[in-house]
Amino acid sequence: MWQVPLGFLQRPAMEKWSLMTVTVLLALTVRWTVSLSSYSGAGKPPMYGDYEAQRHWQEVTYNLPIRQWYFNTSDNNLLYWGLDYPPLTAYHSFLCAYIAKLINPDWIALHASRGYESQPHKLFMRTTVFVADLLIYIPAVILYCCSLKETSTKKQVSSALCILLYPGLILIDHGHFQYNSVSLGFALWGVLCLSYDWDLLGSVAFCLALNYKQMELYHSLPFFCYLLGKCFKKGLKGKGLALLTKIAGTVVVSFAACWLPFCTDVEQMMQVLRRLFPIDRGLFEDKVANIWCSLSVLIKIKNIVSPQTQLKLSFAVTFLSLLPTCIKLTVQPSLRGFKLALVSCALSFFLFSFQVHEKSILLVSVPVCLILNEIPFMATWFLLVSTFSMLPLLLKDGLMLAYTVTTLAFLLACVASFSIFEKTSAEDLQLKPFSLFLKRYVSWFKSFPRIVRSLFLLSVTLMGVLSLMSATVRPPQRLPDLFPVSVSSISCLHFLFFLVYFNIIILWDSKNSRSQKKVS
């Protein structure tokens, strides 16, 4: 008799294992098929694109001594894709170069290999991204989804599927060509460790992320505030102080380990830092969906204000927009608040900070993926917009087919696994406390779900039409940048809306409201 329930208990574990395997295999298949398409700067001399940049770094790191990696020398022209990422990226390039050397030394021959392109080399480069993704990002996602509490196996698997199918990251890493999955994967490992209360390991993981790409600074404040808040909660005199010291020590040690070869000389470190934070590059580049670029349609800030003032202005605005979230997180550190703060801080940085790339939106998207199972509707919407905001870049790389297909597939996966259209009530969007607060002043909240749904449909239609037009219609001669500018401005409007939304959720999420919920 008792065997029946036992078998019933054992079964889900087996199921989960195989379902997760299928999910990962599907995600890998999509990644590899996307990687068959073109990459950034394919066959476009003299500068090529990010693909050539990565190959060039392999060339530089393999052939030059470490002291010269970040310096302009006769063998290392920094104007031609000089290294401008932290040491871990350089080490990674060095490792890849080592393998490349074994296969074909021509790929990384100093000077001679500049602009090298061939089918086998493309295959090699794609494989390096694939392996990095498989080793760092995907396990983090799977473990994160398995750690989700109070959710069924099916929900865990479908969250994993949706997160792994997020088109933005796939298209940039496996299409355009970059290694974002490494730094984002390390950051995810950090979040994962913190959610298990392994604060020290989490800090190490985040330090690795930070030392792979300096853009991870977008996530640093939530990490800092969360850990600080945790220490405060434990009492600053006893356990809290000990924890704080331990964390600080860990951070210092892991940074030192990463920077060890550069610690010999102050000039070395300064040069690396100068390469990492190129202040003279201007407020923004290309068409970014942030506030400065969108405002430049109306006011040319770049021309009116001096670069120094631009820097100060962007710093001030970013700081102000970050402040509420950070204070809230420090005062009331919670895991949920931490995830939301990651989203909102990264979004503030993306919208207001200095020298932002369109690809930096991935730093917002990955934390949004983490709340996909909590607020599926808004998360899906945001992830769609974030992919859309990179459209001009993807179009330039010849990734239109991959963009269309993966985006539709992602939408399908989200609709099928979360039925997002049924989750548009104020409660599902976590706006209950806020609407209770507002009820004193306005009373149109009954039709709220319908309004939200129609807004979503409107936005998706708009994005679809604009994508189609960007790909097919030739812009009028007087406005050659018509489509990229409209894509970035529309995305920027969306992002502002999302910033407000996430800030509302964070600020109105009080312990009272949750305990109220429990009581009712």
Add this chain to the structure above:
Amino acid sequence: MWCSVEPGAALPTPPCPPEHRHYLPRASPHAPLRRMRGGAGRARNGGGSVMAASGRSWFGALALGVSFLKCLLIPTYHSTDFEVHRNWLAITHNLPLSQWYYEATSEWTLDYPPFFAWFEYALSHIAKYFDPEMLVIENLNYSSHATIFFQRFSVIFTDILFIYAVRECCQYVNGKRAAKDILEKPTFILAVLLLWNFGLLIVDHIHFQYNGFLFGLMLLSVARLCQKRYLEGALLFAILLHFKHIYVYVAPAYGIYLLRSYCFTANNADGSLKWRSFSFLHVTLLALIVCLVSALSLGPFIVLGQLPQVISRLFPFKRGLCHAYWAPNFWALYNAVDKALTVVGLKYNLLDPTKIPKASMTGGLVQEFQHTVLPSVTPLATLICTFISILPSVFCLWFKPQGPRGFLRCLVLCALSSFMFGWHVHEKAILLAILPLSLLSVQRAKDAGIYLILTTTGHFSLFPLLFTAPELPIKILLMLLFTVYSFSSLKSLFRRERPLLNWLEIIYLVQLVPLEIFCEIVFPLTSWKLQFPFVPLLLTSVYCALGVTYAWLKLYVCVLTEHVFVRQKAE
């Protein structure tokens, strides 16, 4: 009424009244089409309707999902079959009917039956809006971006027929095992096994062929026969035969089943045939259908007096016993034994080295291949072998009728037997057995075990079709995806019964992994690569031949030893 309930659950097949069944197809035909329009189309349905449809929407999601995957496969490698079909587009577009089967500018002459030529003719009228250059006969090996897009999308879009057929088949599969969890419903598993079939994906969407809609026609005719709509089923199959004549291998199953179940309208109490119930009307109707379809297809060529030419194009017996890469069938084993005997004979001086023909067997160019020790095989011999091997299954269908399931088993056996003994069999032909067997696998644990062996080895034997480096990860990932899913889903479906595979079978299947590692990774690094380039192909095909033969024998034993009364009890 059935809209609100699960389609599978609403249809316990045997007791279902016939008029009930007729509602199904009428209500469903447009569903897959509607969903093909993409995410936005689904989104517009809004919340309420999605909720109502959530019971059935999984099918749309599966179909749409696999269609997206197919789109992602567009930039992959395509074989010479791509050029074959481009050439046929050009031939049918430019030349009058009378020259279709005579044109020989390209070496890839038209060798499919007329309906397929007409199909290419229809496609060519859309193709001219994509790139008119692809319709020039002299443009050999022309593959512009527009051509690739057009041809690839034509396969993806004609697959809609396959999706529809799968939907029909899923409704047939009985839903007695209604599980609460959608992932454990037989209908769901069947839909995945068919729609996401690894072989079909790589053969159609990477290698390039139009098997999808052809198998769609076949599955649809099977579904119609299972729904007892015999005339429709016969019509569909007759049309299918005139699209691609390889399906003639399974024609005996169709013929006997129609004769037994449709032409004779009643059985005796003990299940044997009631000779008096013969219906002359039904035979006439069937004959009329077959003749009409054949007349429509071959008629013009008969009028033109070109029938012999068409036939000679359709059945090229000048090709060798085995394809360049041996399909994993009986002849692969036969060749291997011959080769082994030759080597042994030479070593012990039993054979005269001067008399041995010098030809590398899997070199690719060799069309006719002489056996050294064993007698050489003629086309007639293969024909007789095929006939003999099909015979028992057909007898079984006649004397031990078991309804649609018996028919399906006979169909699979016919396909497998002809695969085992046929002349110049392609490895792709294994799909002819795998797809119908999927229908059986979700109903019986025994069939599921056979299915797992057959699909795994059959699909593995397709690996050499894709030999380019960029496609290596794709084929391995997709194969793993399909294999992991089929094993785990069928295992969970039949978890109350005994294990699907015994340990010997498991060992055999697991050894495919080292075999693949050896063939694709280790062997190219060794010095044998230049000396014996055919060794990986030989190993793959012989090893898979063992599995396919085993599955064939096991299925045969299963069919022959099953007693009729089992089924009567079930009913």
